[in-house]
Amino acid sequence: MGAWVVLVLSGVLEAVWASALAASDGFRRPVPVAVFAVTAALSLFGLAHAMTSLPTGTAYAVWVGIGGALTVAWSMLTGREAATVLKILLVLGIIGCVIGLRLVA
Template sequence: MAWFLLVVAGLLEIVWALGLKASEGFSRPLPSLLTIIAMIGSFYLLAQAMKSLPVGTAYAIWVGIGAVGTVLLGMLLYGDSTSPLRLASLVLILAGLVGLKLAG
């Protein structure tokens, strides 16, 4: 159950990271509210997952899901760069996350 909570927390991190862009510096009320709700949910679920998962692994997985998801959606939604080096870097992040899970 802790791993499920951690994955959902990471997905909510993607939501709030993209919400920061959509809120335009918290100047748009609805995107700002949704961003804050996603932040609270993400942190709450991370805290719940950390009750039974190692802190370093849980935090790294949470950040990794958020970072990889945000970069990928930035590419899809905002036309962010899809250079080979950027894509290779994402693969390295994913490899690190898998390594942490396997070593845990």
């Protein structure tokens, strides 16, 4: 699998582990803790793999951007976080930056 595909999947897993961490209630709920542990490990493994053929800064920025944008989007969709026009535009800006990094890398 190509480094960019692995990187995108790892970014998606970052959003999963961040959401599971929030749902763990301070590591007091075992199922979200288990989801957090597995997806965090897989996400970091994928990032490390992608960094073997992509520049470190670019790979990390894309990973964080995907994870952050998806985490905010999920929080807004589930009602845990208010969805405002400005917040949506800013998240779209993050996505645009991620796409831009892919195009110039």
